[in-house]
Amino acid sequence: MSATHLKLHTAPEVPLETEVINPTVFANLSQSGIENLNVMHGNDKCHLGDFFKVTGKGASEIHIEGDLSGVKLIGAGMSEGKISVEGDVGMHLGVGMSGGEIIVNGNAGDWVGPEMSGGRIIIKKNAGHMIGSAYRGQSTGITGGEIFIHGNAKNEVGSAMRRGLIVVGGNAGDFTGVNMLAGTIIVLGELGIRTGAGMKRGSIVSLQDAPMLPSFDYSCTYHPLFLRLYFSRLRANGFKRKIQDQHITGKYKRYSGDGIELNRGEVLLFAG
Amino acid sequence: MKIKKTEIEDTFAEAFEMYGARVIITADTKQWARAAAASMTGFATSVIRCKLEAAVECEISEEDTPDGRPGISVLLFTMSSKTIAGQLIDRIGQCVMTCPTTACYNGLDSDKTVSVGGKLRYFGDSYQISKVIDGRKLWRIPVMEGEFLIDDRFGIQAAVGGGNLIIFGSSKNVALRASMAAAQAMREVHGVFLPFPQGLVRSGSKIGASYKNLIASTNDAYCPTLRSISKQTAIPEKVEAVYEIVADGLDEASIKEAMKRGIHAASEKGAMFITAGNYGGKLGKYHFHLHEIANN
Numbered sequence: 341m342s343a344t345h346l347k348l349h350t351a352p353e354v355p356l357e358t359e360v361i362n363p364t365v366f367a368n369l370s371q372s373g374i375e376n377l378n379v380m381h382g383n384d385k386c387h388l389g390d391f392f393k394v395t396g397k398g399a400s401e402i403h404i405e406g407d408l409s410g411v412k413l414i415g416a417g418m419s420e421g422k423i424s425v426e427g428d429v430g431m432h433l434g435v436g437m438s439g440g441e442i443i444v445n446g447n448a449g450d451w452v453g454p455e456m457s458g459g460r461i462i463i464k465k466n467a468g469h470m471i472g473s474a475y476r477g478q479s480t481g482i483t484g485g486e487i488f489i490h491g492n493a494k495n496e497v498g499s500a501m502r503r504g505l506i507v508v509g510g511n512a513g514d515f516t517g518v519n520m521l522a523g524t525i526i527v528l529g530e531l532g533i534r535t536g537a538g539m540k541r542g543s544i545v546s547l548q549d550a551p552m553l554p555s556f557d558y559s560c561t562y563h564p565l566f567l568r569l570y571f572s573r574l575r576a577n578g579f580k581r582k583i584q585d586q587h588i589t590g591k592y593k594r595y596s597g598d599g600i601e602l603n604r605g606e607v608l609l610f611a612g
Numbered sequence: 613m614k615i616k617k618t619e620i621e622d623t624f625a626e627a628f629e630m631y632g633a634r635v636i637i638t639a640d641t642k643q644w645a646r647a648a649a650a651s652m653t654g655f656a657t658s659v660i661r662c663k664l665e666a667a668v669e670c671e672i673s674e675e676d677t678p679d680g681r682p683g684i685s686v687l688l689f690t691m692s693s694k695t696i697a698g699q700l701i702d703r704i705g706q707c708v709m710t711c712p713t714t715a716c717y718n719g720l721d722s723d724k725t726v727s728v729g730g731k732l733r734y735f736g737d738s739y740q741i742s743k744v745i746d747g748r749k750l751w752r753i754p755v756m757e758g759e760f761l762i763d764d765r766f767g768i769q770a771a772v773g774g775g776n777l778i779i780f781g782s783s784k785n786v787a788l789r790a791s792m793a794a795a796q797a798m799r800e801v802h803g804v805f806l807p808f809p810q811g812l813v814r815s816g817s818k819i820g821a822s823y824k825n826l827i828a829s830t831n832d833a834y835c836p837t838l839r840s841i842s843k844q845t846a847i848p849e850k851v852e853a854v855y856e857i858v859a860d861g862l863d864e865a866s867i868k869e870a871m872k873r874g875i876h877a878a879s880e881k882g883a884m885f886i887t888a889g890n891y892g893g894k895l896g897k898y899h900f901h902l903h904e905i906a907n908n
Contacts, residue, residue: 503744524743543741562758565715568679569745588680606741 342398344374348406348427350391354382355430359413361388363421363440366399409449415442418459431468434461437485447491456504457484462578466491469513472506473499480521482506488577495532498525501542505570509579517544520605526570528582539598539605545570547587547610556597561611563591586612613903618879618886619848620902625776625871626890627898630665630689631696632771632862633726634719636672637708638683645671648711649684652703656688657807658858660817660828664699665689665773665860667805678717679761685719687805689773689860696768697726704762705732709753715761720862722767729762772898775859775867778816778834779878780851780885787853788812790883794874795857801870803862816856816889831889848885856889864898868905875906 344366357380366374375389388394396403401422408414409428418437424445431449434442438458450468453461454475467489473496474481481500492510502521507528514532517525520539531550545567552558571588592608613620637652639645649668656666666688677683688703690696708716709732716729729751733740736753742764743750749764779794781787795811798804806812821829833844834854847854857874861867875886888902 505745541741543743564752565679565759565761566743566745566750566752568681569743569748569750572678572680573746604739604741 343396343401343403344371344394344398345396346388346392346394346402346404348391348404348408348411349393351407352381352391352410354410356381356386356391356411357413358388358411359416359435361402361404361414361423362416362418363399363402363423364417364419366402368399371395371397409447412449415440415461418442428465434459437461448489450494452489453482453485453487455480456482456487460486460488462488462490464490466510467493469494469496470499471497471508472501472504473497474501474519482523488574488579490578492529497527498523501525507574507579509582517542517605520544524570526574528579536597536605536607538601540602541604543606543608545592545608547582549593549609549611550607552595552607553597555599556595556607557599559594559596561591561593563589564594564608567592567608613906615876615879615906618883620875620879620906621885621887622901622903623888624890624893624902625774625888625900626893626896627772627774627776627867627900628691628896629898630659630691630771630773630860631693631768632687632689632720632860633696633700633766633768634669634862635686635688635700635704635708635766636677636683636717636719637686638677638679638681638715638717639711640681640713642671642682642684644711644713645682645684648708648714649686651707651711652686653688654707657809657813659689659691659773663690663695664703665805665807666703667807669803669805679715681715687803687860687862689771691773693724693726693768697728697731700726700728700766701731704728705735709735709755709760709762712757716763718763718766720767720769722769724769725765725767727764728766729764732762769862771860771862772864772867773860774896775861775871775898775900776889777857777859777871777874777878777902778854778887778889779857779883780848780854780887781882782850782852782884784853786882786884787855790878790881791855791857793881794878794883797873797877798857798859798870801861801866801873803866804859804870805861806857806859808858811857813856813858816854819891846887851884867898868900868908871900871902872905872908875902 360377377388415434419439428446434453447465448467472482490509495513500519501523511529512527520542522541526545595607653666669685672683733751741752753760816831817828832842833846
């Protein structure tokens with residue numbers, strides 16, 4: 341498949357905002373047209389070509405190389421195609437995306453996929469805070485799509501999410517699923533504290549035990565059949581080593597909460 | 613034409629357009645999956661009185677079911693796309709949701725779908741939870757055992773109902789042996805099911821009756837006891853028993869394949885004569901000609 345390649349040749353000194361790195365924006369543009377796309381380097385208006393060497397052609401796939409930890413907003417508003425990154429990426433990756441796929445073979449900063457409604461983001465290493473979350477002041481986070489973090493994630497994973505799936509292969513920080521409205525968060529490692537605080541509906545699953553808020557009540561220990569379907573899918577998507585047979589066939593403790601809200605959310609903790 | 617010693621009549625089976633769904637039932641054990649399937653396919657032999665035709669299509673191994681447990685595939689057909697959703701809701705709700713350890717999934721990829729789990733979810737009395745897994749929406753309905761898991765929507769498609777063979781034997785035992793062999797061979801075709809007990813019908817019917825209000829009555833042409841008094845008798849000499857096999861399938865090709873296998877299997881087991889039921893070709897959309905099918 342043809343692809344457009346971007347290689348970072350000049351590291352930005354301050355955050356670089358690159359919402360133009362989007363297959364739809366690249367469509368029908370020549371290499372020079374792509375290099376001339378506007379980006380913000382701090383307060384300065386620059387061109388994409390000031391930082392990236394552009395080769396190849398075709399908008400359906402964009403391949404980026406380099407340390408992009410200071411590069412924000414890659415794939416913002418993306419609706420189709422694929423972006424793959426060899427290296428770390430900065431904040432706001434895939435913000436508001438509705439389709440397509442972003443794969444990062446490295447670490448990601450804060451705010452991966454905020455307010456996305458579709459598509460898939462895969463981070464092969466660790467990610468920062470606020471994965472798949474609502475922006476401050478907004479009542480709703482992601483409304484669809486999938487975010488797979490193979491490493492650890494920091495605080496407030498899935499804040500106010502309404503639909504979709506977020507998977508953290510390692511550990512998650514505090515306040516996972518805070519103010520969650522619905523959807524599913526699966527953490528294969530450990531959860532931090534105050535999991536599900538303020539959640540109305542939705543499911544938070546962990547393969548480890550976790551401290552629960554007093555506003556969550558234990559219901560029972562049982563085998564949630566639906567997890568088999570999730571785990572089967574996750575095993576096929578690179579999480580096979582972390583999901584063992586006992587996790588698929590085993591029992592989970594079910595806590596209902598948050599009691600200070602609608603109390604229709606659930607936290608499922610693997611019990612063996 | 614003859615296959616071995618069996619005479620195959622130059623006629624055709626007349627079949628109808630129906631609408632079909634495939635339901636995958638899984639459970640902790642094969643026994644529970646079978647129990648749910650048996651319950652769900654009860655009283656589902658003929659649309660004439662049952663409003664639905666249904667039977668088990670096949671058993672499915674753990675590797676091939678959505679949740680990795682033993683499964684059973686059930687096919688269900690009705691005469692109209694409008695009635696199939698109600699039948700699915702009733703039968704899954706009463707026969708599968710009630711059965712310990714089961715879950716219920718759509719088994720038919722089709723552009724046309726009907727809401728089933730989306731209706732049964734109300735049994736959850738607002739405690740139900742939906743999940744979208746890989747684009748597939750499911751409902752988790754809380755039950756006394758734990759949760760009943762079911763797909764939100766089930767695919768339906770136009771299908772073929774009423775493919776048939778009528779098998780004659782020199783005795784009841786010979787006719788039964790030949791018919792059972794035919795039924796077994798026909799059931800092995802993917803997408804085909806035989807809705808009657810073990811696939812066989814001993815009380816084949818004709819349209820209408822001497823009684824005004826009956827829409828169907830015994831097919832006296834094929835009743836050996838009426839050979840000497842029925843004006844329509846079609847019982848050859850030395851025939852003492854006749855069985856019919858009705859086959860429904862998801863498409864025309866699968867019915868043809870099933871009928872072909874049935875003709876050859878019945879011939880192997882000593883059927884004296886094989887024909888098929890039709891209405892002069894005026895009612896059914898599909899005509900399955902026995903000679904053409906047997907020779908293909």
